[in-house]
Amino acid sequence: xxxxxxxxxxxxxxxxxxxxxxxxxxxxxxxxxxxxxxxxxxxxxxxxxxxxxxxxxx
Amino acid sequence: xxxxxxxxxxxxxxxxxxxxxxxxxxxxxxxxxxxxxxxxxxxxxxxxxxxxxxxxxxxxxxxxxxxxxxxxxxxxxxxxxxxxxxxxxxxxxxxxxxxxxxxxxxxxxxxxxxxxxxxxxxxxxxxxxxxxxxxxxxxxxxxxxxxxxxxxxxxxxxxxxxxxxxxxxxxxxxxxxxxxxxxxxxxxxxxxxxxxxxxxxxxxxxxxxxxxxxxxxxxxxxxxxxxxxxxxxxxxxxxxxxxxxxxxxxxxxxxxxxxxxxxxxxxxxxxxxxxxxxxxxxxxxxxxxxxxxxxxxxxxxxxxxxxxxxxxxxxxxxxxxxxxxxxxxxxxxxxxxxxxxxxxxxxxxxxxxxxxxxxxxxxxxxxxxxxxxxxxxxxxxxxxxxxxxxxxxxxxxxxxxxxxxxxxxxxxxxxxxxxxxxxxxxxxxxxxxxxxxxxxxxxxxxxxxxxxxxxxxx
Numbered sequence: 213x214x215x216x217x218x219x220x221x222x223x224x225x226x227x228x229x230x231x232x233x234x235x236x237x238x239x240x241x242x243x244x245x246x247x248x249x250x251x252x253x254x255x256x257x258x259x260x261x262x263x264x265x266x267x268x269x270x
Numbered sequence: 271x272x273x274x275x276x277x278x279x280x281x282x283x284x285x286x287x288x289x290x291x292x293x294x295x296x297x298x299x300x301x302x303x304x305x306x307x308x309x310x311x312x313x314x315x316x317x318x319x320x321x322x323x324x325x326x327x328x329x330x331x332x333x334x335x336x337x338x339x340x341x342x343x344x345x346x347x348x349x350x351x352x353x354x355x356x357x358x359x360x361x362x363x364x365x366x367x368x369x370x371x372x373x374x375x376x377x378x379x380x381x382x383x384x385x386x387x388x389x390x391x392x393x394x395x396x397x398x399x400x401x402x403x404x405x406x407x408x409x410x411x412x413x414x415x416x417x418x419x420x421x422x423x424x425x426x427x428x429x430x431x432x433x434x435x436x437x438x439x440x441x442x443x444x445x446x447x448x449x450x451x452x453x454x455x456x457x458x459x460x461x462x463x464x465x466x467x468x469x470x471x472x473x474x475x476x477x478x479x480x481x482x483x484x485x486x487x488x489x490x491x492x493x494x495x496x497x498x499x500x501x502x503x504x505x506x507x508x509x510x511x512x513x514x515x516x517x518x519x520x521x522x523x524x525x526x527x528x529x530x531x532x533x534x535x536x537x538x539x540x541x542x543x544x545x546x547x548x549x550x551x552x553x554x555x556x557x558x559x560x561x562x563x564x565x566x567x568x569x570x571x572x573x574x575x576x577x578x579x580x581x582x583x584x585x586x587x588x589x590x591x592x593x594x595x596x597x598x599x600x601x602x603x604x605x606x607x608x609x610x611x612x613x614x615x616x617x618x619x620x621x622x623x624x625x626x627x628x629x630x631x632x633x634x635x636x637x638x639x640x641x642x643x644x645x646x647x648x649x650x651x652x653x654x655x656x657x658x659x660x661x662x663x664x665x666x667x668x669x670x671x672x673x674x675x676x677x678x679x680x681x682x683x684x685x686x687x688x689x690x691x692x693x694x695x696x697x698x699x700x701x702x703x704x705x706x707x708x709x710x711x712x713x714x715x716x717x718x719x720x721x722x723x724x725x726x727x728x
Binding site: 231232235236238242246253265 | 451455458465473479578
């Protein structure tokens with residue numbers, strides 16, 4: 213479970229980074245960047261919190 | 271003697287009890303890997319202060335060339351200070367500064383050091399509450415303070431800082447471990463907010479997508495060489511020294527012995543570069559870009575909100591919280607020793623209330639750069655004394671650990687050198703940022719001289 217959560221949390225962080233690169237490159241407008249960044253951030257917090265606070269197996 | 275009066279011995283015993291858990295030198299099997307240090311240090315140096323410091327460099331009218339070169343040189347000097355001063359002593363002794371200083375200066379001096387540190391922690395936490403308030407204030411349409419403000423500019427600002435201060439204090443009372451975990455979780459995301467916010471603002475400032483005109487825009491619109499009204503002009507040496515002393519208490523002041531005593535060897539000190547270059551280079555540059563994009567308005571919440579939207583404002587709030595919370599907790603812990611058997615929650619509440627009052631005064635975060643300089647300066651002489659005791663005294667044949675050998679509560683030599691160095695530094699007719707360096711050598715020389723004279727008399 214934890215490796216999957218790791219991958220998902222990194223993907224969410226990657227989404228944040230990608231949206232910033234896209235707004236800089238002109239491939240996304242500022243409003244869409246801010247929304248995408250917010251959504252990816254919420255996902256990062258949700259997944260990472262589960263990963264950190266999830267009790268260890270056994 | 272009444273119940274509220276405590277002797278120096280009782281105070282020392284209570285202080286020792288608080289730090290009992292790290293009394294023994296670290297075992298070989300508890301040492302950390304270098305990769306763990308890289309992660310720890312990278313997370314530690316991306317905090318709410320970074321939103322303020324980088325922005326202030328812009329307001330101080332530094333040029334782009336001075337900023338980049340000053341940050342590179344200053345951060346390298348900081349890394350070298352960790353690698354050649356702090357980490358070697360930590361690895362050789364495997365002790366925290368608290369326990370090593372106790373052997374050198376006696377428990378009385380460690381009490382003074384800890385209480386002084388607690389007050390400094392409270393002021394820093396107050397500044398962080400103010401930074402968080404600039405973010406939360408956006409949601410309630412409460413204007414942030416102006417650059418020249420000393421006192422609160424509205425009742426709404428006072429109420430906001432009070433609410434945030436009390437909330438942070440409540441969390442500090444409830445515990446530290448979960449917030450510590452949360453802070454670790456947040457640090458990569460907060461770093462990303464700096465990078466993303468700056469990237470998003472670059473097109474607004476006119477930077478081309480291939481970065482071809484970055485240097486031109488940097489000089490014309492960001493680090494222009496023209497200070498904002500009322501701000502002193504900064505040059506290369508201001509930036510170099512600031513980057514060097516931003517963590518003076520930790521490296522030259524040796525308080526990071528607590529961390530590096532877990533290192534396998536002294537070279538781990540070089541891993542401080544993993545904290546310095548993302549936090550005190552990239553993040554400062556990014557916050558400079560963000561403040562330039564909001565017409566130099568010194569409001570961290572507004573800067574981040576403009577750059578990255580709601581997530582940016584939340585990042586400033588969380589960064590303030592995760593910096594203020596452990597600071598409040600440590601202040602409470604240090605002050606607990608001098609209270610008449612008060613539980614930790616009560617002293618943390620009082621420290622939090624005092625910190626909250628401090629936070630209402632925007633001057634605390636608007637003068638953060640000077641405060642950082644004073645913080646390091648006040649604790650620096652202790653680092654010089656420990657270095658002299660550890661390396662210089664044995665080479666001169668002077669017996670070490672006088673306070674421990676003679677069972678002294680207070681080493682007056684240490685107190686005299688500490689106070690004398692501070693008087694010397696404050697009297698020096700040079701810029702505040704440069705005073706600590708001559709002061710360091712004065713402390714080193716004076717301590718060795720006094721110890722030599724005492725050893726000859728004995």
